[in-house]
Amino acid sequence: MNPELEALLKAWDAFLEAPEGAGANRLQLLYEASLEEAANHSRTTKEALHRAVMRYHPRWVRANLPPGFPKQLGLD
Amino acid sequence: MLAPGGKFAHHEGVNVAAALLAEKPVEACLTEKLLEVWVDAVNSFRQRERREITEKEPSPEALAQYRAELKMMLRSTRMLLNLAEDPDYPARRFIPELSGKLLQLESSWESLNNPMTHAEADALLRRVFPNEPGTGGAA
Numbered sequence: 001m002n003p004e005l006e007a008l009l010k011a012w013d014a015f016l017e018a019p020e021g022a023g024a025n026r027l028q029l030l031y032e033a034s035l036e037e038a039a040n041h042s043r044t045t046k047e048a049l050h051r052a053v054m055r056y057h058p059r060w061v062r063a064n065l066p067p068g069f070p071k072q073l074g075l076d
Numbered sequence: 077m078l079a080p081g082g083k084f085a086h087h088e089g090v091n092v093a094a095a096l097l098a099e100k101p102v103e104a105c106l107t108e109k110l111l112e113v114w115v116d117a118v119n120s121f122r123q124r125e126r127r128e129i130t131e132k133e134p135s136p137e138a139l140a141q142y143r144a145e146l147k148m149m150l151r152s153t154r155m156l157l158n159l160a161e162d163p164d165y166p167a168r169r170f171i172p173e174l175s176g177k178l179l180q181l182e183s184s185w186e187s188l189n190n191p192m193t194h195a196e197a198d199a200l201l202r203r204v205f206p207n208e209p210g211t212g213g214a215a
Contacts, residue, residue, distance in 0.1 A: 002205040002207055003203055005201060005205045013164060015180070015183070016122075016180060016184075017126070018176065018180070019119065020163050020173065020176065021172055021173035021174060021175060021176025021177045021178075021179075021180075022172040022173060023176065024176035024177070024179055024180050025172060025175060025176045025179060028179055028183075038204060039204075040134075040197055041204075042203065042204040043203075044200060044203070044204055046190075048200060049195070049200065050198070051124050051190050051191070051192040051205075052192060052197040052200040053201075054183075054186065054187045054190050055190055055193070055194060055196075055197035055200070056193075056194075056197050056201060057130075057187070058129075058130050058131075059194075061130050061131060062130075062131060062132070065131060069112060075186070
């Protein structure tokens with residue numbers, strides 16, 4: 001996977017998964033900064049890139065689950 | 077809170093006697109307990125969201141239930157944050173915690189109502205990250 005895209009997905013995931021609210025505020029700012037940087041390097045808006053990251057995020061999470069995790073737990 | 081007869085009512089998890097011994101207003105204790113319980117409830121909701129909505133493809137029924145619950149969590153968290161932001165409210169230290177939880181819940185709502193399709197997202201990500209071999213098939 002493209003390292004820049006992976007970093008963006010990880011930053012978004014870290015914000016979503018932050019156990020404490022105060023930490024979530026800080027992580028959201030970090031994600032926003034990464035998003036802005038990536039958008040500036042391409043001909044797209046920050047908003048559009050954010051929507052794409054949000055849409056792709058669950059597939060990325062599922063693809064990175066430990067091997068056998070969903071089937072073993074019968075989550076499929 | 078006073079029960080009929082002027083005695084302190086019992087509230088589970090709230091040690092009113094300890095609050096009195098510590099000279100901390102009972103009202104402040106109850107308020108803090110309410111906010112702690114709410115933060116725990118948001119955390120439990122988000123853990124379930126991760127397991128049932130993010131980590132696997134949810135059924136239409138599960139998604140509908142999740143949507144209704146998320147709306148309720150958003151409304152209630154906004155209400156509690158408004159209360160906590162009142163200058164006279166005795167638990168203002170909870171503001172950063174509640175505002176962060178609200179931000180996460182709002183992001184969940186935004187994701188749930190994201191108008192971009194999988195195909196549009198894939199096309200945009202391939203364009204922005206040209207050496208990306210592919211973002212994978214539709215989930």
